[in-house]
Amino acid sequence: MKMPEPDAGTLARRDAIVAALAAIVPGGVIDRPDAMRVYETDALTAYRQMPLVVVLPETTEQVAAVLRWCHAHKVKVVPRGAGTSLSGGALPLADGVLLGMAKFNRVLRIDAADRVAVVQPGVTNLGISQAVAHLGFYYAPDPSSQIACTIGGNVAENSGGVHCLKYGLTTNNVLGVELVLITGEVVRLGGRHLDAEGYDLLGVVVGSEGLLGVVTEVTVRILPKPASARAVLIGFATSEAAGDCVAAIIAAGIIPGGMEMMDRPAIHAAEDFVHAGYPRDVEALLIVELDGPPAEVDHLIGSVEAIARAKGAVMQRVSADEAERLTFWAGRKAAFPAVGRISPDYFCMDGTIPRRRLPEVLTAMREMETRHGLRVANVFHAGDGNLHPLILYDANRPGELERAEAFGADILRLCVAVGGVLTGEHGVGVEKRDLMGTMFSDVDLAHQQRLKCAFDPDGLLNPGKVFPTLHRCAELGRLHVSGGKLPFPDLPRF
Amino acid sequence: MILKPDDAARLAEMVAGALAEGAPLEIVGGGTKRGLGRPMQTRATLDLSGLAGVTLYEPDELVLSAHAGTRLADIEAAVAAQGQMLAFEPPDLGPLWGAAVGAQTIGGVLATNLAGPRRIKAGAARDHFLGAEAVGGRGEAFKAGGRVVKNVTGYDLCKLFAGSHGTLVALHGVTLKVMPMPEKTRTVLLLGLEPAAAVAALAAALGSAHEVSGAAHLPASLARRSAVDLVARAGAAVTAVRVEGPGPSVAVRCAALREQLGRGAEAAELHSMRSLALWREVRDVASLLPDVTAALWRVSVAPSDGPAVAAAVAARAPTEVLFDWGGGLLWLAVPGTGDAGAAIVRAAVDAVGGHATLVRADAAVRAVVPPFHPQPAALAALSRRVKDQFDPRRILNPGRMAADL
Numbered sequence: 001m002k003m004p005e006p007d008a009g010t011l012a013r014r015d016a017i018v019a020a021l022a023a024i025v026p027g028g029v030i031d032r033p034d035a036m037r038v039y040e041t042d043a044l045t046a047y048r049q050m051p052l053v054v055v056l057p058e059t060t061e062q063v064a065a066v067l068r069w070c071h072a073h074k075v076k077v078v079p080r081g082a083g084t085s086l087s088g089g090a091l092p093l094a095d096g097v098l099l100g101m102a103k104f105n106r107v108l109r110i111d112a113a114d115r116v117a118v119v120q121p122g123v124t125n126l127g128i129s130q131a132v133a134h135l136g137f138y139y140a141p142d143p144s145s146q147i148a149c150t151i152g153g154n155v156a157e158n159s160g161g162v163h164c165l166k167y168g169l170t171t172n173n174v175l176g177v178e179l180v181l182i183t184g185e186v187v188r189l190g191g192r193h194l195d196a197e198g199y200d201l202l203g204v205v206v207g208s209e210g211l212l213g214v215v216t217e218v219t220v221r222i223l224p225k226p227a228s229a230r231a232v233l234i235g236f237a238t239s240e241a242a243g244d245c246v247a248a249i250i251a252a253g254i255i256p257g258g259m260e261m262m263d264r265p266a267i268h269a270a271e272d273f274v275h276a277g278y279p280r281d282v283e284a285l286l287i288v289e290l291d292g293p294p295a296e297v298d299h300l301i302g303s304v305e306a307i308a309r310a311k312g313a314v315m316q317r318v319s320a321d322e323a324e325r326l327t328f329w330a331g332r333k334a335a336f337p338a339v340g341r342i343s344p345d346y347f348c349m350d351g352t353i354p355r356r357r358l359p360e361v362l363t364a365m366r367e368m369e370t371r372h373g374l375r376v377a378n379v380f381h382a383g384d385g386n387l388h389p390l391i392l393y394d395a396n397r398p399g400e401l402e403r404a405e406a407f408g409a410d411i412l413r414l415c416v417a418v419g420g421v422l423t424g425e426h427g428v429g430v431e432k433r434d435l436m437g438t439m440f441s442d443v444d445l446a447h448q449q450r451l452k453c454a455f456d457p458d459g460l461l462n463p464g465k466v467f468p469t470l471h472r473c474a475e476l477g478r479l480h481v482s483g484g485k486l487p488f489p490d491l492p493r494f
Numbered sequence: 495m496i497l498k499p500d501d502a503a504r505l506a507e508m509v510a511g512a513l514a515e516g517a518p519l520e521i522v523g524g525g526t527k528r529g530l531g532r533p534m535q536t537r538a539t540l541d542l543s544g545l546a547g548v549t550l551y552e553p554d555e556l557v558l559s560a561h562a563g564t565r566l567a568d569i570e571a572a573v574a575a576q577g578q579m580l581a582f583e584p585p586d587l588g589p590l591w592g593a594a595v596g597a598q599t600i601g602g603v604l605a606t607n608l609a610g611p612r613r614i615k616a617g618a619a620r621d622h623f624l625g626a627e628a629v630g631g632r633g634e635a636f637k638a639g640g641r642v643v644k645n646v647t648g649y650d651l652c653k654l655f656a657g658s659h660g661t662l663v664a665l666h667g668v669t670l671k672v673m674p675m676p677e678k679t680r681t682v683l684l685l686g687l688e689p690a691a692a693v694a695a696l697a698a699a700l701g702s703a704h705e706v707s708g709a710a711h712l713p714a715s716l717a718r719r720s721a722v723d724l725v726a727r728a729g730a731a732v733t734a735v736r737v738e739g740p741g742p743s744v745a746v747r748c749a750a751l752r753e754q755l756g757r758g759a760e761a762a763e764l765h766s767m768r769s770l771a772l773w774r775e776v777r778d779v780a781s782l783l784p785d786v787t788a789a790l791w792r793v794s795v796a797p798s799d800g801p802a803v804a805a806a807v808a809a810r811a812p813t814e815v816l817f818d819w820g821g822g823l824l825w826l827a828v829p830g831t832g833d834a835g836a837a838i839v840r841a842a843v844d845a846v847g848g849h850a851t852l853v854r855a856d857a858a859v860r861a862v863v864p865p866f867h868p869q870p871a872a873l874a875a876l877s878r879r880v881k882d883q884f885d886p887r888r889i890l891n892p893g894r895m896a897a898d899l
Contacts, residue, residue, distance in 0.1 A: 112697075113694075113701070113798045114697070114797050115697075136703070164644065165643070172617050181876070185872045187872050188870075188873070191796075192795075192796035192847065193794040193796055193822060193847065193849070194819065194822060194823070195613075195620075195657070195794055197657065197851055197866050198657075198866060198869055199654060199658055199877050200607070200653045200654055200657050200658075201877070203620055203652075203654060204654050224700075224702055225703060226703060227703040248554075250553075251553060251554045253577055253675065253676075253677065255674060293705070293750075295746040295747075296739055299742050299743060352644050352645055354552065354555050354557075354642060355554070356552075384642070384643045385555070385643070419642070422647045423646050423647050427646055428646075428648065432647075436647070439640075440637070441636070441637075443635070443636045444638065445648075447638070447651065447884070448649045448651065450883035453879075454882070455879075477886070479632060488503070488504055491504065491511065
């Protein structure tokens with residue numbers, strides 16, 4: 001993985017840049033190497049880079065002034081929330097200003113009657129749910145990092161979580177943002193009302209990985225907490241049988257609040273770590289959670305149990321109480337750290353596949369294990385086909401990081417080949433950037449980059465992420481008007 | 495001139511031809527919503543209705559792909575046969591402009607990002623739009639998104655195209671998320687409430703754990719026009735709360751809602767067919783606001799602001815109003831003369847934040863009054879830059895949304 005070559009002119013101007021930022025954000029600039037060290041990576045720790053300088057603004061006006069200055073002086077900017085990105089979305093640039101949004105940490109407004117909360121982008125995902133809990137509400141998307149990750153980062157990455165099959169991703173739960181453009185202009189997209197007309201720029205800003213602007217305020221939809229929730233553990237002798245069971249549950253018209261699958265290596269790692277009571281003698285384990293009114297949950301649990309029996313489940317256990325339900329989840333939620341205990345390092349992949357292709361994808365992954373000489377454990381958001389293979393490696397052994405990268409790339413190419421996509425919820429970042437061409441043609445990518453040109457024609461916001469090559473906007477803007485030979489001479493002409 | 499491609503390659507060639515000539519195209523599918531937006535003058539019509547048919551439907555993967563010119567009715571029939579639906583409940587608004595019932599295409603539904611009463615629970619068309627195949631104003635065919643329900647690879651261009659009214663791309667293939675159809679539907683009715691009390695009751699219902707999927711208020715004059723006997727004979731305003739799901743759950747939740755909301759108001763319940771019929775009326779609007787000479791506004795505001803906005807308009811012009819989305823969506827019928835109420839409606843909306851779309855008015859009015867809510871300068875400029883990128887020569891539905899888009 002290579003980042004764009006740092007601009008020597010920018011590096012040479014560092015002192016002047018630091019001074020200019022300090023004038024805009026007094027006391028909010030970090031330029032000492034030891035103090036900048038904490039910003040050198042995000043949750044994709046395989047990649048590290050010290051930023052040019054870190055600035056921590058506190059107001060929208062300061063963000064606007066920083067961006068206006070960087071735009072005028074052609075200095076790159078990397079926005080950062082809590083730094084929990086698994087795709088390297090917040091990886092700094094040697095010649096870029098790291099714009100940390102941690103100080104935007106206030107809940108501005110809670111409106112139970114309209115079921116919205118207005119928060120600053122540095123509020124944590126879980127912090128929103130906690131702020132509205134006393135009213136009986138919560139914020140639905142729940143990425144595993146929800147204790148730490150911020151809503152601003154969630155907006156940038158369009159984060160998901162275990163509940164998004166039923167409740168949607170970030171994009172389906174954000175109603176509005178205040179966005180600062182690279183020019184320093186401030187625009188409001190959406191608001192407390194639904195479906196703001198005009199182009200749905202909110203819809204493209206969510207998931208834009210910090211390439212289009214910097215979000216300084218977020219309005220989210222909050223939901224009443226479900227009246228009850230119960231979970232079932234279901235074990236299968238084969239992943240095919242587990243996959244069939246998932247398909248049958250959905251075909252029966254049931255959309256569970258959560259539906260997770262783990263393979264044998266993941267089950268064992270999780271069980272060794274948290275003792276959730278998972279069976280060790282199954283090849284695939286499902287956790288199916290139903291939430292809603294108790295009458296509905298009881299009814300649907302019965303349906304799910306019957307489907308699982310018919311699909312050959314070798315074990316089933318329904319949570320008897322809230323404590324047991326949480327225990328069922330504890331193993332799954334701790335799957336990443338559990339794998340961290342059995343391997344010095346791991347790469348978490350994030351492809352989505354049509355679910356019916358799961359057995360062949362798992363089989364192919366076993367073959368890849370042999371080829372790359374590395375092991376993999378799988379956790380899977382089974383309802384929506386979002387696969388999280390965890391590739392185990394040791395960065396201290398020469399060559400293992402590169403083998404793990406190659407293994408990951410093979411898995412993602414396979415996901416695309418079977419009709420899926422490179423990333424279901426973690427974002428492209430730097431991690432999957434060079435694989436974009438397996439999913440999109442040059443023309444497809446050019447149309448995506450033209451959106452970037454409308455927001456940031458100089459490519460100053462988070463360059464080196466998402467797109468393998470950044471074409472100059474002038475080049476992308478050129479029109480190719482066809483003349484001469486036409487493939488369909490029979491068509492009517494003007 | 496009418497251009498009617500029968501495959502994507504010909505569509506691309508036609509757009510490229512229009513680009514070469516600088517000849518603007520009006521894009522139509524079923525042609526049902528041509529009265530929406532600013533009137534256009536184009537030399538040619540690009541008719542996408544020949545690009546029709548479902549190309550992929552995998553019920554247990556919850557995805558369906560179709561050519562954009564496929565009639566919505568055909569898609570709804572295909573998914574209903576598997577017990578599924580488009581959860582955003584697309585309305586059939588064509589009859590508001592005199593079009594036939596059931597003539598709209600899936601491309602038109604997505605291009606206008608319409609959603610019905612279930613919007614408050616399930617999202618709008620944009621939330622179910624997973625993948626697009628399109629030809630942009632540069633005459634190039636490209637794709638965006640994917641064919642799986644969960645995907646964050648690259649910019650979510652499908653969102654941008656949803657609601658862009660054909661001004662950025664001509665869609666020819668779309669992939670949608672489909673969802674299971676609820677087993678049962680019932681509606682709790684509260685009778686005789688004023689709008690403010692009705693919207694407060696709807697907020698209580700939507701804030702409860704009973705998973706309400708429809709929340710509308712019909713003032714007495716609208717309720718009287720309903721084809722649902724219990725609503726028409728109520729002799730009063732009717733506030734409606736819909737509950738959907740498995741049978742036992744629906745019964746319990748309806749009882750709980752009646753207990754919670756019914757105190758102080760007369761209550762009733764609609765089951766199955768009657769419930770479906772009422773929500774179809776709310777979704778499609780025309781039968782509840784039947785005066786075809788009236789101008790029709792569609793206003794989106796925060797739900798608690800709905801009653802005040804409706805009252806502010808009614809204080810200055812003869813007004814009929816239908817409240818949906820818990821009070822956040824207002825359909826206002828006002829006299830179609832003069833500016834069709836634009837100054838009054840937009841002032842009321844601007845006072846609280848939101849937008850007002852002039853859905854129906856004479857072409858002469860729509861040529862002068864912007865049908866879409868005017869935007870602040872920085873946002874309008876950004877939208878113009880987006881248009882510049884996708885359709886630099888202004889050949890796709892130019893001027894439909896705004897003079898410079």
